[in-house]
Amino acid sequence: MTVFLVLLVVALLGITFWQLSKIFKLSQGKADNTQVANDSDNQAQGKYMLCFVIAMYAMTIYCFVAYRSYFLPETASEHGKDYDILMLISVVLIMFVQIITQFLLHFFAFKYRGKKENKATFFADNNLLEAVWTGIPIVTLAGLIIYGLYTWTDIMDVNDEDDPLMIELYAYQFDWRARYAGSDNELGKANVRFIEGVNTLGIDASDSYAMDDVVTNELHLPVGRKVVFKMRSQDVLHSAYMPFFRAQMNVVPGMITEFSYTPIKTTEEMRQTDFMVEKVQTINSIRRKNSKQLIAKGEEALEPYEFDYYLLCNKICGVSHYNMQMKIVVESEEDYNKWMAKQKTFKQVVAK
Amino acid sequence: MSGAHGHHKETFITKYIFSEDHKMISKQYLITGLLMGIIGIAMSLLFRMQIAWPEQSFGVFEVLLGKWAPEGVMDPNVYLALVTIHGTIMVFFVLTAGLSGTFSNLLIPLQIGARDMASGFLNMVSYWLFFLSSIIMVFSLFVEAGPAAAGWTIYPPLSALPQAMPGSGLGMTLWLSSMAIFIASSLMGSLNYVVTVINLRTKGMSMTRLPLTIWAFFVTAIIGVISFPVLLSAALLLIMDRGFGTSFFLGDIFIQGEVLHNQGGSPVLFEHLFWFLGHPEVYIVLLPALGITSEVIATNSRKPIFGYRAMIGSIIGIAFLSTIVWGHHMFVSGMNPFLGSVFTFTTLLIAIPSAVKSFNYITTLWKGNLQFNPGMLFSIGLVSTFITGGLTGIILGDSTLDINVHDTYFVVAHFHLVMGISALYGLFAGVYHWFPKMYGKMMNKNLGYVHFWITAIGAYGVFFPMHFVGMAGLPRRYYTYTNFPYFDDLADTNKLITYFALFTAFGQLFFLYNFIHSMFYGKKAVQNPWKSTTLEWTTPVEHIHGNWPGELPTVYRWAYDYSKTNENGDYVIPGQDYATQVTPMQEGEVELHH
Numbered sequence: 001m002t003v004f005l006v007l008l009v010v011a012l013l014g015i016t017f018w019q020l021s022k023i024f025k026l027s028q029g030k031a032d033n034t035q036v037a038n039d040s041d042n043q044a045q046g047k048y049m050l051c052f053v054i055a056m057y058a059m060t061i062y063c064f065v066a067y068r069s070y071f072l073p074e075t076a077s078e079h080g081k082d083y084d085i086l087m088l089i090s091v092v093l094i095m096f097v098q099i100i101t102q103f104l105l106h107f108f109a110f111k112y113r114g115k116k117e118n119k120a121t122f123f124a125d126n127n128l129l130e131a132v133w134t135g136i137p138i139v140t141l142a143g144l145i146i147y148g149l150y151t152w153t154d155i156m157d158v159n160d161e162d163d164p165l166m167i168e169l170y171a172y173q174f175d176w177r178a179r180y181a182g183s184d185n186e187l188g189k190a191n192v193r194f195i196e197g198v199n200t201l202g203i204d205a206s207d208s209y210a211m212d213d214v215v216t217n218e219l220h221l222p223v224g225r226k227v228v229f230k231m232r233s234q235d236v237l238h239s240a241y242m243p244f245f246r247a248q249m250n251v252v253p254g255m256i257t258e259f260s261y262t263p264i265k266t267t268e269e270m271r272q273t274d275f276m277v278e279k280v281q282t283i284n285s286i287r288r289k290n291s292k293q294l295i296a297k298g299e300e301a302l303e304p305y306e307f308d309y310y311l312l313c314n315k316i317c318g319v320s321h322y323n324m325q326m327k328i329v330v331e332s333e334e335d336y337n338k339w340m341a342k343q344k345t346f347k348q349v350v351a352k
Numbered sequence: 353m354s355g356a357h358g359h360h361k362e363t364f365i366t367k368y369i370f371s372e373d374h375k376m377i378s379k380q381y382l383i384t385g386l387l388m389g390i391i392g393i394a395m396s397l398l399f400r401m402q403i404a405w406p407e408q409s410f411g412v413f414e415v416l417l418g419k420w421a422p423e424g425v426m427d428p429n430v431y432l433a434l435v436t437i438h439g440t441i442m443v444f445f446v447l448t449a450g451l452s453g454t455f456s457n458l459l460i461p462l463q464i465g466a467r468d469m470a471s472g473f474l475n476m477v478s479y480w481l482f483f484l485s486s487i488i489m490v491f492s493l494f495v496e497a498g499p500a501a502a503g504w505t506i507y508p509p510l511s512a513l514p515q516a517m518p519g520s521g522l523g524m525t526l527w528l529s530s531m532a533i534f535i536a537s538s539l540m541g542s543l544n545y546v547v548t549v550i551n552l553r554t555k556g557m558s559m560t561r562l563p564l565t566i567w568a569f570f571v572t573a574i575i576g577v578i579s580f581p582v583l584l585s586a587a588l589l590l591i592m593d594r595g596f597g598t599s600f601f602l603g604d605i606f607i608q609g610e611v612l613h614n615q616g617g618s619p620v621l622f623e624h625l626f627w628f629l630g631h632p633e634v635y636i637v638l639l640p641a642l643g644i645t646s647e648v649i650a651t652n653s654r655k656p657i658f659g660y661r662a663m664i665g666s667i668i669g670i671a672f673l674s675t676i677v678w679g680h681h682m683f684v685s686g687m688n689p690f691l692g693s694v695f696t697f698t699t700l701l702i703a704i705p706s707a708v709k710s711f712n713y714i715t716t717l718w719k720g721n722l723q724f725n726p727g728m729l730f731s732i733g734l735v736s737t738f739i740t741g742g743l744t745g746i747i748l749g750d751s752t753l754d755i756n757v758h759d760t761y762f763v764v765a766h767f768h769l770v771m772g773i774s775a776l777y778g779l780f781a782g783v784y785h786w787f788p789k790m791y792g793k794m795m796n797k798n799l800g801y802v803h804f805w806i807t808a809i810g811a812y813g814v815f816f817p818m819h820f821v822g823m824a825g826l827p828r829r830y831y832t833y834t835n836f837p838y839f840d841d842l843a844d845t846n847k848l849i850t851y852f853a854l855f856t857a858f859g860q861l862f863f864l865y866n867f868i869h870s871m872f873y874g875k876k877a878v879q880n881p882w883k884s885t886t887l888e889w890t891t892p893v894e895h896i897h898g899n900w901p902g903e904l905p906t907v908y909r910w911a912y913d914y915s916k917t918n919e920n921g922d923y924v925i926p927g928q929d930y931a932t933q934v935t936p937m938q939e940g941e942v943e944l945h946h
Contacts, residue, residue, distance in 0.1 A: 031876040035794035045724035067820040108717040120654040120915040121719035156689035192606035236510040243825035254603030257686035305837040322830040
């Protein structure tokens with residue numbers, strides 16, 4: 001409150017100074033044009049424009065080279081291949097247009113920098129030119145739109161073909177749960193109104209499909225089998241973002257959202273890729289460096305990093321939004337079955 | 353206002369505070385907008401510091417944030433609050449009111465040849481409602497539980513339930529009240545602009561002789577009138593859900609150990625309502641900046657703006673399309689994927705009028721005689737960031753590609769360049785260009801050059817690397833990334849971005865100093881310092897009520913007769929490379945059909 005009052009006083013002071021400006025108005029000199037750009041300003045600024053576009057190119061090259069390891073590794077899902085091709089085409093196209101237009105803009109600024117004796121060309125209109133730069137974007141975008149929409153329709157077509165694994169992703173402030181449909185591969189009904197005691201997901205105990213459901217805090221997926229995610233939120237909006245699978249869908253309280261993909265790379269395979277080996281090395285060298293500083297301060301050292309897929313919350317959901325994650329493990333069918341056999345069904349959980 | 357151009361005695365109150373004069377109101381908008389801008393930018397520095405040096409202690413946090421930064425370490429709730437209020441202030445208070453409010457008010461009457469706005473009183477009320485909403489928004493920073501913190505998009509249920517986060521209590525109530533008043537202000541302003549442009553154009557000022565600034569303000573006002581009421585209704589429904597037990601946006605919620613009674617509501621409905629304003633809002637911010645750029649580039653290139661009719665067409669095209677693309681913010685919201693297809697189609701169409709505008713700007717420079725006044729530099733800078741930022745829109749507007757970059761720093765980089773930085777450049781270009789008209793003084797050009805180059809380098813330094821950070825899948829609105837070791841190698845780049853942000857903010861001090869200093873001690877301006885053709889430069893340097901002494905000017909030509917020559921190759925007005933709109937057609941001269 002005090003701070004607010006102080007600000008108010010500052011604002012009033014501002015108005016006072018404004019009023020004072022009238023006094024200065026009475027004591028001003030003659031009008032002149034010294035603050036308008038002259039030939040030497042035009043010379044200098046025009047050259048800076050040229051330097052600027054060169055610097056922009058340098059920055060672009062630097063970013064693409066120095067940050068090449070920032071791009072996500074090769075996709076871990078089936079549809080991700082189409083996604084990555086579309087992304088590559090779009091990036092190439094964008095960079096092509098960017099390089100040309102920025103050059104023209106800044107080069108013209110340099111080339112036509114003003115001089116007193118120069119005359120500008122009165123060139124107000126040209127229908128052919130307008131048609132060209134309306135037409136080219138139309139054709140290019142038509143291509144992109146059609147390609148994009150085919151991919152989109154494919155990706156978003158969530159269906160039950162090929163006997164997919166049914167999994168519910170359940171989000172709440174601030175964690176995730178996965179509910180597997182169990183041996184019947186059919187998720188039992190659920191609603192937050194059933195939440196009680198150990199039944200933290202609000203599973204409907206009267207639904208026979210629900211009894212074999214399995215709730216876990218890690219997401220295990222068998223490689224090569226299509227998964228259909230049914231997503232449900234307990235409280236606010238969340239978003240299930242799985243960047244390595246090119247997958248994201250908001251999780252909305254009051255409705256069920258869906259996403260589906262087929263994982264094609266096990267966690268182990270992803271760890272073995274050249275990209276990931278190099279990436280993990282870089283990260284671990286950074287972590288060792290940071291650990292030294294931490295130890296010097298008397299704090300604990302950081303654990304060495306090993307790659308795991310993760311799912312993270314990507315829709316602002318409250319104070320711990322930044323740490324709402326779940327580990328994803330993609331493994332062989334046998335490993336998956338072994339892991340699943342160790343989990344408790346809803347029936348077992350409730351019985352206890 | 354007819355004939356009311358005599359000087360009648362005004363008190364301090366009627367002249368400076370409750371003024372009905374559009375020129376004074378425009379200055380009020382500008383100063384308020386700049387003050388809000390200082391707050392908004394300062395906030396961004398604070399949370400950028402937290403991102404670069406997570407959970408480190410800073411004395412400046414302790415001083416500014418007090419109990420919200422115990423021992424100088426920023427609290428996560430405050431981080432979210434800063435992000436939220438930064439977005440709100442910059443989008444609405446600085447770039448909507450500060451930009452459009454300032455220049456629509458200043459230029460509409462002056463450039464169409466009117467004595468004032470259609471309703472001076474409504475105009476005054478509009479400003480004071482804006483001022484009131486600013487005060488409420490700033491005041492909300494000081495409430496016990498902190499200001500609104502659910503992101504500037506305030507998606508419920510997070511924004512609807514005080515149990516969900518502390519900022520959703522009184523802070524959110526104040527946010528909603530402030531925005532409701534802001535919308536009322538904006539509607540009054542917009543209606544006034546539309547009516548004024550339609551009715552008060554002076555003799556000879558046909559719609560196709562209007563400067564592009566006026567076209568931009570006019571169309572902006574129309575989309576404002578169409579879309580702002582929808583946000584108002586969304587805000588009202590949200591207020592109902594928060595206070596009166598309705599379930600427009602809430603259903604099946606279990607929070608803090610209890611089930612809420614709400615049933616059947618949908619947060620997706622709110623998203624639709626919000627973005628029905630939210631997307632046109634981008635163009636409400638951007639179109640005035642593009643209008644200013646058109647004017648400044650033409651004047652300083654000493655050439656007509658290229659493709660005047662195509663420019664008008666693209667303004668209208670962008671405005672129309674802007675109202676049917678909102679769904680591209682919601683590709684992964686859970687709405688029907690078929691809608692995603694439709695919105696991808698309409699969204700990518702916007703690239704066409706945008707491309708037309710960009711190429712027209714570039715062609716305007718071609719074979720010009722460019723005068724690099726600071727306003728011109730910022731206009732060229734705008735075209736540059738508009739292209740860089742606009743191009744990545746092709747990725748984000750494509751529903752497929754949006755899946756994996758949605759809500760990452762790629763989005764943050766995109767919209768900051770294409771609407772944030774571009775619109776700010778438009779604001780700066782406008783201030784440098786029309787400062788002589790507003791204050792009768794010149795701003796210092798050398799300080800202007802320093803300001804531009806620091807900003808230009810800094811803005812790209814902040815937002816260009818940010819695209820790459822986003823490509824790594826780094827989510828926005830995260831208090832810290834230290835819980836994800838996978839992001840460890842991004843830390844250096846995040847620091848780099850913060851250094852650039854501090855550098856850019858430092859550069860703005862040159863502008864503030866120049867602005868305030870020139871207001872008092874600037875060189876006195878001549879009547880038409882940039883040798884411009886438009887009507888505002890035919891008014892006297894000293895502001896008078898009613899703008900023109902004597903009769904209103906009559907317009908004989910369009911706004912862009914720069915370097916026009918007759919058959920002999922001489923300028924149509926001998927010895928002068930421009931013909932103002934009040935210059936009658938010379939013998940043998942033909943008016944181009946523009």
